[in-house]
Amino acid sequence: MNKIYKVLATASIFALAAVPVAASAQEVPPAAAQSGQGQVQNEAKVVPATWGQITNFVNDKTGKSVTVTGRGLAPSDQSQIILAITPETKIVDARGKSVPLKTVIDEKKVVKAFYGPNITKSLPARGTALTLVVQDKSFTAIDGTVSEVRENGILVKGTDIYTSNEDTILLHLADKATILSQDGKALTSGDIKEGTSIRAFYGPEVAMSLPPQAGTNYVIVNTEDTGSGESGNTDQELxxxxxxxxxxxxxxxxxxxxxxxxxxxxxxxILSVDDKTQIVDEDGKALTKDALKADIRVDAYYSDIMTMIYPAQTHAGKIVVKKAETVKIEGTVKASDRASADQVYVNVGSDDSTDNDVILNISKDTPVIPTMGGDTKLRPGTKIIAYHSPIMTKSIPGITSAEAIIVTSDADTVQPK
Known part of the structure; x- marks a missing residue:
């Protein structure tokens, strides 16, 4: 939802535009952190890192982990990553003083999260946190579209990456602002045009004018944008x-x-659907947005440029609605001698009845989706929503093939001994 801001004095707004953005949080130099074996200087040069806020925290039987969302300290680093917190993980401020993780989360502190080079290829990637350096200043970021290019900045309409609120802000580019394409190539301010999709980091100072204004020195530009603010619908772009x-x-x-x-x-x-999205059936006949309903089968096409949050988000270029039916069950994974290594027994309805229970065949192609980016192992106690083939054996319980599984909770899972 759009915010309503009080207009500051004109002099204050001009003062903001004149203030060097070097004072913003994005330009705090790489911090030195005490590791117990002396100081580690300029870790960003040798260790990958993500600079941002902790957007999810997990502390259960599987271990402790945080999701850090923001931007890579280097263009090749992750903009979002899930990091395991181990007893060896250091959580310190810029002076090397220990900071409780609870404080970082509760106060929404910005961190530079350094991690080892061994990370998964999942989205988001997963790794192990080496050091979290808590920053003195904060920042936020907007994913949006440049609706206007002005002499004193760019007007951006979009979504705050941390609150998911719709927002509009006038951003003043610093003289030495880092402007990159989505693949890390250096750009100039001239590459930012009306209709361009960007992710821009700004703050902590924001003038509460109408629209609000702030300085930015780090912008990621979607260079494959068509000029409409969304990815186009040509086969080359999809x-x-x-x-x-x-x-x-x-x-x-x-x-x-x-x-x-x-x-x-x-x-x-998650795909945004608008008038530019082509919606058709399997015969190519045009359909309306009303055809897009929960539990239908589709083949969705989109640009490979998407927001690196979990789940990924982008614009739908084309959606083919299929005729095949879907069958959905909800329940809890249960330990059973009837299920083999490639199967899971599901207590459908999570009740005391076994009449409607199902055994799901799991293949290497079966997507298992953790809604919050957690564990994908289907241990007993895991609550799931499963879509499966309409073809099922007449045995009790019936056996069928899982087509997609969504993990809704793993809080009650039974851990292996």
């Missing part, structure tokens, strides 16, 4: 896709889980 099932529709967006296309894509994606 490089990625997901063949799967719509699990939710709300606010002009659809959530799709399934199998990523061989040429690119993810198995869990």
């Amino acid at each position: 490089k990625a896709g997901t063949d799967g099932i719509v699990t939710n529709t709300a606010d002009g967006k659809v959530t799709v889980v399934g199998k990523a296309h061989d040429k690119g894509g993810v198995n869990y994606v």
Whole structure:
């Protein structure tokens, strides 16, 4: 939702535009952190890191982990990553003083999260945190579209990456602002045009004018943007896709889980749908947005440029609605001698009855989607939503093939001994 701001004095707004953005949080130099074996200086030069806020915290039987969302300290580093917190992980401020993790989370502190080079290829990637350096100043970021290019800045309309609130802000580019393409190539301010999609980091100072104004010195530009603020619909631009099932529709967006296309894509994606989205049936007949409902099968095509949050988000270029039916169950994974290594027994309805229980065949192609980016192991006690083949054996329980599994909770899982 759009925010209403009080207008500051004109002099204050001009003063903001004149203030060097070097005072903003993004330009705090790489901190020196005490490691117990002397100081580690300028870790960013030798260790990958993500600079941002902790957007999710998990502390259960599987261990302790945090999700850090922001930007890579180097263009090649992750903009979002899930990091395991171990007894060896150092959490310190810029002076090397220990900081409780609870304080970092509760106060929404910005951190530089350094991690080892061994990370997974999942989205988001997973690794192990080496050091979290807590920053003195904060910042936020907006994913949006440049609606106007002015002499004193760019007007951006979009979504705050941390609150998901719709926002509009006038951003003043610092003289030495870092402007990069989505693949890390250096750009200039001239590459930012009206209609361009960007992610811009700003703050901590924001003038509460109408619209609000702030300085920015780090902008990521979607250079494959068509000038309309969304990815286009040509075959060349629709490089990625997901063949799967719509699990939710709300606010002009659809959530799709399934199998990523061989040429690119993810198995869990939120797609914005608008008048530029081509919606057709399997025969190519045009359909309206009303055809997009929960639990239908679709083949969704989109650009391979997407927000690196979990789940990934982007614009739907084309959606093919399929005729095949879907079958959905909800329940809890249960230990059973009837299930083999490639199967899971599901207590459908999580009740005391076994009449409607199901055994699901799990293959290497079955997407298992943790809604909060957690564990994908289907241990006993895991609560799931599963879509499966309409073909099922007449045995009790019936046996069928899982097509997509969504993990809704793993709080009560039984850990292996």
